[in-house]
Amino acid sequence: DIQMTQSPSALSASVGDRVTITCRASQSISSYLNWYQQKPGKAPKLLIYAASSLQSGVPSRFSGSGSGTDFTLTISSLQPEDFATYYCQQSNSSPSTFGQGTRLEIK
Amino acid sequence: QVQLQESGPGLVKPSETLSLSCAVSGYSISSGFYWGWIRQPPGKGLECIGSIYHSGRTYYNPSLKSRVTISVDTSRNQFSLKLSSVTAADTAVYYCARHFRAAAGPLDYWGQGTLVTVSS
Numbered sequence: 001d002i003q004m005t006q007s008p009s010a011l012s013a014s015v016g017d018r019v020t021i022t023c024r025a026s027q028s029i030s031s032y033l034n035w036y037q038q039k040p041g042k043a044p045k046l047l048i049y050a051a052s053s054l055q056s057g058v059p060s061r062f063s064g065s066g067s068g069t070d071f072t073l074t075i076s077s078l079q080p081e082d083f084a085t086y087y088c089q090q091s092n093s094s095p096s097t098f099g100q101g102t103r104l105e106i107k
Numbered sequence: 108q109v110q111l112q113e114s115g116p117g118l119v120k121p122s123e124t125l126s127l128s129c130a131v132s133g134y135s136i137s138s139g140f141y142w143g144w145i146r147q148p149p150g151k152g153l154e155c156i157g158s159i160y161h162s163g164r165t166y167y168n169p170s171l172k173s174r175v176t177i178s179v180d181t182s183r184n185q186f187s188l189k190l191s192s193v194t195a196a197d198t199a200v201y202y203c204a205r206h207f208r209a210a211a212g213p214l215d216y217w218g219q220g221t222l223v224t225v226s227s
Binding site: 001034036042043044045046049050055087089091092093094095096097098099100101 | 152153154155157158166167168169170202204206208209210211212213214215217218219220
């Protein structure tokens with residue numbers, strides 16, 4: 001299986017901050033990388049697919065980049081509703097695997 | 108609007124079989140896409156269990172393959188999960204979701220999730 005490693009595991013930030021979360025794959029996955037947001041007690045929500053494509057209805061402050069093994073999710077200006085846990089997922093090969101998550105907390 | 112809804116027992120005894128169904132509305136499973144099961148142990152991360160196409164073609168996570176069966180009923184527009192010989196380690200919130208683009212592709216629509224506890 002392809003291992004996905006996110007960093008940091010937790011992050012404290014303030015409203016208005018620019019935040020970047022990193023995801024590294026254990027082998028090349030081309031651009032088959034997706035990002036999700038999960039709030040407590042809720043299902044994950046797809047934000048970004050194919051490394052940099054914004055899912056319909058997702059605010060443009062979210063963006064993704066990268067290819068091969070290294071990827072980033074950037075939130076350009078944090079809003080109160082963005083405090084949540086973020087997961088990356090590789091969809092290059094089955095079984096699809098997720099990173100361990102990054103918890104974004106209010107500073 | 109595509110909607111998915113999981114159903115099934117919330118409590119399963121050790122060594123028994125966990126059975127869940129996912130009813131899909133707003134989209135016909137026969138029209139395409141893969142449909143998958145994902146689980147999340149309390150306080151932990153996400154794990155893909157497997158997925159199925161309307162033709163019945165399946166992909167399973169090798170770590171669970173010996174215990175998992177995913178099936179589809181296109182007439183009822185639903186798909187199902189069976190996980191045998193469960194232990195406490197199988198306690199988790201189980202989600203059903205739609206993969207778009209491929210069998211292991213991005214998951215664009217999710218059910219709300221259902222907590223299954225394995226305990227005697």
